Amino acid sequence: MKTTLKSIVIFAALLATSVSLFAGSGSAEQGDEKEFDAVKVIMHHIADAHEFHILDYVDDQGVEHPVSLPLPVILLTDGHLDVFMSSAFDHGHADVVRGNRTYRLDHGHITELSGLHPIDFSITKNVFSMFLSLIIILSIFISVGRTYRKGNVIPRGLASFMEPLVLFVRDDIAIPNIGKKADKFLPYLLTVFFFIWINNLIGLVPFFPGSANLTGNISFTVTLALITFLITNLNGNKDYWKHIFATPGVPVWLAPIMIPVEVMGILAKPIALLIRLFANITAGHIIILSLISLIFIFKSVAIAPVSVGFVLFMNVLELLVAAIQAYIFTLLSALFIGMAVEEHDHH
Numbered sequence: 001m002k003t004t005l006k007s008i009v010i011f012a013a014l015l016a017t018s019v020s021l022f023a024g025s026g027s028a029e030q031g032d033e034k035e036f037d038a039v040k041v042i043m044h045h046i047a048d049a050h051e052f053h054i055l056d057y058v059d060d061q062g063v064e065h066p067v068s069l070p071l072p073v074i075l076l077t078d079g080h081l082d083v084f085m086s087s088a089f090d091h092g093h094a095d096v097v098r099g100n101r102t103y104r105l106d107h108g109h110i111t112e113l114s115g116l117h118p119i120d121f122s123i124t125k126n127v128f129s130m131f132l133s134l135i136i137i138l139s140i141f142i143s144v145g146r147t148y149r150k151g152n153v154i155p156r157g158l159a160s161f162m163e164p165l166v167l168f169v170r171d172d173i174a175i176p177n178i179g180k181k182a183d184k185f186l187p188y189l190l191t192v193f194f195f196i197w198i199n200n201l202i203g204l205v206p207f208f209p210g211s212a213n214l215t216g217n218i219s220f221t222v223t224l225a226l227i228t229f230l231i232t233n234l235n236g237n238k239d240y241w242k243h244i245f246a247t248p249g250v251p252v253w254l255a256p257i258m259i260p261v262e263v264m265g266i267l268a269k270p271i272a273l274l275i276r277l278f279a280n281i282t283a284g285h286i287i288i289l290s291l292i293s294l295i296f297i298f299k300s301v302a303i304a305p306v307s308v309g310f311v312l313f314m315n316v317l318e319l320l321v322a323a324i325q326a327y328i329f330t331l332l333s334a335l336f337i338g339m340a341v342e343e344h345d346h347h
Contacts, residue, residue, distance in 0.1 A: 038293040046213045046285050048126045049108055050086035066091050069208055071128060075110065077101050077118040126220065129212035133198045169193050169330065177334040181341050188231060192224060193330040200281060200322030204315065216282035225270035228333040236340035269336050273329060280325050284318045
């Protein structure tokens with residue numbers, strides 16, 4: 001009972017913070033007596049950025065001042081490496097001059113005004129979140145590894161929490177879907193499971209170092225799906241490829257029809273992976289932000305208890321979704337790999 005009460009208090013604190021941050025994002029519209037643009041504010045929150053937005057405040061003269069944590073901007077332009085902090089853009093109100101190169105931040109994208117095309121290696125919110133998750137994962141598994149190297153038969157501390165999760169991925173995901181070759185692919189499956197799960201949890205924190213929507217970024221999900229695609233097809237055995245280019249039991253004259261269909265099936269698998277993860281995580285963020293925005297759309301405190309109540313429920317649900325989406329991506333990856341490496345009995 002005490003644990004439940006503590007969890008509710010923590011969630012309430014997170015919700016109060018997220019509402020205050022959300023209110024800060026819409027303060028410009030309110031200060032100018034404009035209609036609250038929920039779509040603009042929501043898209044701003046789920047999009048990547050070169051800074052962590054903290055809050056906005058309005059001074060006595062009615063001038064809005066955003067407060068944010070800048071991140072490093074790293075640009076390679078025409079052989080020149082330019083490194084500076086995103087605060088130099090003054091939240092998009094100022095251009096940055098480096099030699100004969102002038103950079104402008106426009107809706108989250110950096111352009112060079114003279115027509116050059118910079119390659120952007122900047123540490124954005126999503127990149128920062130990725131590095132943070134890598135540090136967390138390495139810290140966890142290095143700590144657990146030290147526990148087992150000491151010869152402890154019974155895991156203790158963090159190892160006692162991690163062992164059931166690792167065994168779950170191995171015994172309930174890898175072995176049933178891949179079979180005897182499961183150990184070969186288990187490191188990848190464990191990595192992708194914890195990587196997605198931890199990033200999903202980081203994205204649910206509404207303030208720094210959270211608030212990044214990494215797993216809801218299409219580029220991130222495309223990359224993960226592409227890795228699964230490469231692992232699957234590079235390890236495919238002769239039976240796997242024979243089924244695609246010479247489907248057993250199918251007449252030869254149907255090959256021109258069957259081969260394109262089978263190739264489309266190969267491409268459909270990673271597409272299903274990337275769309276499922278991207279859509280579910282992004283949808284959850286949009287729903288939570290939409291519920292909060294109802295307070296500002298109706299401009300009434302009376303709607304706040306209902307809105308915050310639903311947001312509290314959605315936050316609890318998103319904790320479950322964070323684990324489920326990591327599980328589904330790992331399960332489908334194991335299933336696709338298992339189909340490619342499965343040995344068929346020939347009689």
